[in-house]
Amino acid sequence: TDRQMEPLSFEKIEDGEAPSNFVHEMEEHTEEPQYADTDTVRVSIVLEQPSTLERGYSTMGIANNTDAMAYRNSLKEAQAHVTADIESAISNELDVAWNLTLAANAISANVEYGQIAEIEKVPGVKRVYVEDRYDPAVVNTELEADPNMSTSSSMIGTSAAYASGYTGAGSRIAVIDTGIDTDHQSFDAGAFDYSLEEQASNAGKTVADYHLLNPAEINRVMDQLHVTGVTSDQLYVNSKIPFGYNYVDDDLDITHDNDTQGEHGSHVEGIAAANAYIPDGNGGYDHAIPSVFVQGVAPDAQIIAMKVFGKNGGAYESDYMVAMEDAIVLGCDAVNLSLGSTSPGYATNAVYQDLLDRLSETDVVVSVAA
Numbered sequence: 196t197d198r199q200m201e202p203l204s205f206e207k208i209e210d211g212e213a214p215s216n217f218v219h220e221m222e223e224h225t226e227e228p229q230y231a232d233t234d235t236v237r238v239s240i241v242l243e244q245p246s247t248l249e250r251g252y253s254t255m256g257i258a259n260n261t262d263a264m265a266y267r268n269s270l271k272e273a274q275a276h277v278t279a280d281i282e283s284a285i286s287n288e289l290d291v292a293w294n295l296t297l298a299a300n301a302i303s304a305n306v307e308y309g310q311i312a313e314i315e316k317v318p319g320v321k322r323v324y325v326e327d328r329y330d331p332a333v334v335n336t337e338l339e340a341d342p343n344m345s346t347s348s349s350m351i352g353t354s355a356a357y358a359s360g361y362t363g364a365g366s367r368i369a370v371i372d373t374g375i376d377t378d379h380q381s382f383d384a385g386a387f388d389y390s391l392e393e394q395a396s397n398a399g400k401t402v403a404d405y406h407l408l409n410p411a412e413i414n415r416v417m418d419q420l421h422v423t424g425v426t427s428d429q430l431y432v433n434s435k436i437p438f439g440y441n442y443v444d445d446d447l448d449i450t451h452d453n454d455t456q457g458e459h460g461s462h463v464e465g466i467a468a469a470n471a472y473i474p475d476g477n478g479g480y481d482h483a484i485p486s487v488f489v490q491g492v493a494p495d496a497q498i499i500a501m502k503v504f505g506k507n508g509g510a511y512e513s514d515y516m517v518a519m520e521d522a523i524v525l526g527c528d529a530v531n532l533s534l535g536s537t538s539p540g541y542a543t544n545a546v547y548q549d550l551l552d553r554l555s556e557t558d559v560v561v562s563v564a565a
Contacts, residue, residue: 230325232309237292237326237511239301241546242277243319244270246300254557257297258416258524267419270296277319278302284317285310293421293513297520298550303513324546326512331373331459331504332533332564344466345488353492363493364394365405367437368467369522369530371515372460374449374502375439377432379461381469381489382498384433389480390471390495408437408497408525419524421517432500435470438525439500442518443510449502456504463531465489468496499527510534512547523559530554533564 230236247270248254252263274294282289285306293303303326306314311323348354356362375382388402395402413420414427422430422440429447432439439449451458469491472480483490501518503510515532522530554561 230308232307234308235305236308237303237305237328237513238311238314239295239299239303239324239326239513239546240277240281240314241299241301241321241324242270242274243321244273244300246270246295247297248553248557249300254523254554254559256526258419258526264419267296270300273319274300274302277317280317280319281314284313292511293517295513295516295520297523298516298554299546301513301546303511303517322546327547328509328511329515329534330509331456344469344490345484348490348492351492360394360398362390362394362471363468363491363496364391365407366493366496366529367408367499367525367527368464368493368496369499369501369518369525369527370460370464370467371501371503371510371518371522371530371532372463373456373458373504374441374451374460375436375464375498375500376458376461377436377439377450379465380473380487381465381483381491382435383470383472383474384435386470386472386474386480387435387495394495407434408499413438413525416524420521422521434497436498436500439502440518440521441502441505442514443503443507444505448505449500454504454506459533460500460502460504463533464498464500465491467491467529467531468493468498470494496528499525516547516550519554519561523557527559529560529562531562 247257247263247267250263250266252260252266257263271294274296278289278291281302287310289302290305291302292305295301295303308325311325314320315323380386391402391405394400395404410427410431413430417427421442423445425440425447430438430440432449439447441448451461469483469489471483471490471494473483473486475481483494499522501522503514503518515534519530519532551561551563
């Protein structure tokens with residue numbers, strides 16, 4: 196090219212001094228995609244009242260906190276009134292996708308882009324955001340699989356945790372992703388039960404002491420979950436995977452078999468909690484590490500499988516947020532999200548970035564892939 200290049204300039208600074216053009220933090224992403232007024236978009240209608248967590252309630256055992264649940268139910272009632280007011284303003288029924296009341300106080304709905312300005316005028320509405328949509332975070336599928344789970348755990352100190360008796364027994368890990376390979380040998384329920392019996396015996400406990408998530412507990416919180424048309428028995432897969440729901444397709448298909456979203460969910464769940472034993476084919480169980488070189492960091496933890504990438508495509512921000520709300524209600528100790536986007540590791544929507552920041556200060560460990 197014959198374009199003249201600008202000369203480089205240099206600035207000398209003292210130790211500890213910031214350069215004059217130093218950017219202290221990433222600017223907030225405010226640019227929204229351009230739509231025609233008649234285009235349908237998914238929006239979060241954020242309301243004025245604080246959410247349940249904003250009100251100051253702890254996530255620890257929140258489903259059993261009658262005050263917290265009463266406040267949450269009051270938000271649901273208030274949202275119904277605001278929804279009616281919105282429908283009057285736009286002269287049309289509001290196509291509601293989700294009602295968030297725990298981590299956020301927001302109505303997620305599909306609306307025409309041109310209706311946003313009218314919705315923002317409705318009393319009680321704080322702001323309306325167009326939601327971003329995410330794809331699964333995937334690796335290069337052309338690379339040959341080379342799992343290192345037989346050695347990587349020692350690098351992060353799990354051997355010391357294991358020696359102290361911590362193997363994840365009694366813990367619940369929610370993975371919000373593409374689902375799970377329910378019949379994979381590393382997630383075998385029999386092998387999971389076998390390991391728990393061994394751990395309980397070594398610790399002088401019984402398996403009941405681990406308070407595993409079961410259908411009875413799910414049934415007690417059904418009215419606080421974002422699931423429809425199913426029973427607690429249907430949500431319960433087995434002791435290893437005690438809860439599974441497909442939030443993007445609104446059904447019970449949590450496998451990778453019927454869509455093209457990939458098996459990233461199983462990849463994450465394997466790293467987190469692949470069993471310490473696998474079936475030996477003769478009715479018994481073998482140690483997983485010498486047999487298949489794979490064992491999860493917390494092999495005795497239960498996996499809460501929350502599918503947000505499925506037949507209907509990627510996950511809107513409200514799709515993964517309602518899954519996170521359910522994970523909190525189900526008493527999960529950790530929540531993992533892998534969201535593929537042009538800006539991984541943080542939400543481009545200020546509302547959802549605030550929610551993730553707020554959740555990081557609660558009793559739940561929230562991990563988002565960078």
